[in-house]
Amino acid sequence: MNTEQILAEIREANLSYLMLAQSLIRADRDQALFRLGVSEETANLIGALTPAQMMKVASGNTLLCRMRCDDDLVWSLLTSHGKSAANDVSRLHASILLAGRHQEAA
Incomplete structure (x- = not known):
């Protein structure tokens, strides 16, 4: 796998993770905090992201x-x-x- 493929995979994983996290947070916040291992503040931020913001955050080169x-x-x-x-x-x-x-951690 070359560098460009790795970065594309990271972006795809990030977007999938953010979409799943936001869905979990909106469906059952307490369970989402446990399953995702995130703080209340992080859950608030993820839950409030617009689709455009999710795309922007996911497009980075660091796995979220x-x-x-x-x-x-x-x-x-x-x-x-x-x-x-x-x-x-x-x-x-x-x-x-x-x-x-x-x-x-909480």
Whole structure:
């Protein structure tokens, strides 16, 4: 992939993320804050963006969303390949860890 293709992919990912985020925020604000891992202020800004503003913000060369799973424990829990029940427990544990981090950030 060349640089121009990468930048086009970033712009597309940004626009998709902003559209999804705005839709979630408008449908269920509390759930959106948790799922997106954003603050009230950020949710207010995203929720108020016009389509033209979304296009402008999305057209930058920096990816707007980021990986929330930034430690080995969470990745290990999310990628475990055990039995179905054990896998469900691992995913639940990962969700609890991420929820705790969301509360810390808020």
